[in-house]
Amino acid sequence: MIYLDAAATSAVRREVLEAMWPYLTGDFGNPSSHHGVGESAARALADARATVASWLGCRASEVVFTSGGTEADNLAVKGIAIASPRGRHIVTTPIEHEAVLASVDYLARQHGFTVDVAPVGRDGLVDVDAFAALLRPDTTLASVMLANNEVGTVQPIAELAAMTRELRIPFHTDAVQAAGWLPLDVGSLGVDALSVSGHKLGAPKGIGALYVRGRIPVEPVLHGGGQERGRRSGTENVAGAVGLAAAVRLATEHQAANALAATTARDAFVAAVLAEVPDARLTGHPSSRLPGTASFVFPGSNGETILLELERRGVVSSSGSACAAGSEDASHVLLALGYDEDVARTAVRFSWGPEVDAATLASVAPAVGDAVREVAGLRR
Ligand code: PLP
Numbered sequence: 001m002i003y004l005d006a007a008a009t010s011a012v013r014r015e016v017l018e019a020m021w022p023y024l025t026g027d028f029g030n031p032s033s034h035h036g037v038g039e040s041a042a043r044a045l046a047d048a049r050a051t052v053a054s055w056l057g058c059r060a061s062e063v064v065f066t067s068g069g070t071e072a073d074n075l076a077v078k079g080i081a082i083a084s085p086r087g088r089h090i091v092t093t094p095i096e097h098e099a100v101l102a103s104v105d106y107l108a109r110q111h112g113f114t115v116d117v118a119p120v121g122r123d124g125l126v127d128v129d130a131f132a133a134l135l136r137p138d139t140t141l142a143s144v145m146l147a148n149n150e151v152g153t154v155q156p157i158a159e160l161a162a163m164t165r166e167l168r169i170p171f172h173t174d175a176v177q178a179a180g181w182l183p184l185d186v187g188s189l190g191v192d193a194l195s196v197s198g199h200k201l202g203a204p205k206g207i208g209a210l211y212v213r214g215r216i217p218v219e220p221v222l223h224g225g226g227q228e229r230g231r232r233s234g235t236e237n238v239a240g241a242v243g244l245a246a247a248v249r250l251a252t253e254h255q256a257a258n259a260l261a262a263t264t265a266r267d268a269f270v271a272a273v274l275a276e277v278p279d280a281r282l283t284g285h286p287s288s289r290l291p292g293t294a295s296f297v298f299p300g301s302n303g304e305t306i307l308l309e310l311e312r313r314g315v316v317s318s319s320g321s322a323c324a325a326g327s328e329d330a331s332h333v334l335l336a337l338g339y340d341e342d343v344a345r346t347a348v349r350f351s352w353g354p355e356v357d358a359a360t361l362a363s364v365a366p367a368v369g370d371a372v373r374e375v376a377g378l379r380r
Pocket of ligand 1: 007008067068069070071073097099145147148149174176177197198199206208
């Protein structure tokens with residue numbers, strides 16, 4: 001099987017599992033306990049926090065461990081918006097992950113927030129001028145993802161965040177898909193909050209982190225024992241945090257070289273698919289995109305059926321986001337990019353990690369051609 005659905009999730013790396021193992025067995029203590037086993041868990045948690053902080057270029061105290069990307073997004077959006085004395089206005093985009101969109105929707109329904117959505121172009125890039133025009137003195141939060149999970153477009157986050165900084169508006173970015181591919185230095189990005197998720201980069205499902213700049217108040221979403229400096233109650237997932245830190249170390253070791261190699265392989269793959277299927281269109285931005293994502297529409301075909309045909313040929317891919325897979329709705333991302341509903345339903349996303357080499361990827365393009373022709377009833 002060739003697994004090309006890394007944007008949905010990735011396998012746990014052996015080194016990650018080995019790093020976690022002691023904290024599930026011998027050193028299984030609760031970090032809040034005042035005995036040796038607890039203290040050793042607390043030390044491991046502190047070390048993991050320091051690793052994540054150095055990855056993000058922030059202070060350890062600014063890292064909140066969460067159960068994943070969804071919780072990090074919920075905490076950023078709801079937590080910052082509700083705690084802010086500025087007002088009740090949010091600016092976001094129509095192509096955010098559901099974790100952001102549904103949190104914003106909750107704030108509108110339950111807390112009287114008004115929401116403005118900055119438009120995106122056909123390439124998935126946010127219209128920078130339209131974004132700037134939506135910012136108001138009472139804007140509480142702007143949230144724009146670093147890289148899109150369906151089409152892979154990478155946004156000019158530093159430029160957008162600079163606009164909000166001038167107006168002292170907190171800026172959150174969902175970096176779940178960018179993690180492992182792009183540098184996530186929060187100082188260079190200029191963001192006040194940033195979400196990551198472990199299972200997209202070789203750590204297990206159920207661990208993630210939110211960076212929140214020290215001076216920004218956050219209203220917790222989970223109340224209880226006051227862990228994570230009161231921002232996220234609940235006994236800490238020590239083994240998960242250790243696993244996330246191990247995955248971060250692996251991902252950052254050769255990040256630039258991995259991204260470069262994957263970009264070259266991706267471009268060759270895109271060209272090969274377009275040569276196989278002349279009607280196909282690459283979705284998202286041609287160059288400002290994730291190294292490990294290539295997504296297409298195949299007008300006149302059917303995305304779900306192509307997926308089945310590809311799986312019969314040993315290639316696992318996805319019609320878009322894993323959350324939306326199987327739902328009747330066309331992708332909200334492709335609709336926001338201006339695709340018609342019937343074309344949006346023909347989407348197939350291929351996504352991979354650094355372990356997938358160029359030769360493997362190249363071998364998939366003919367399978368894509370075969371699958372699309374099979375669906376069209378046009379066998380070679
Ligand atoms: N944000 C983006 C951009 C994602 O792609 C995902 C997962 O697909 C999430 C958030 C949610 O992360 P998690 O699955 O860790 O809850």
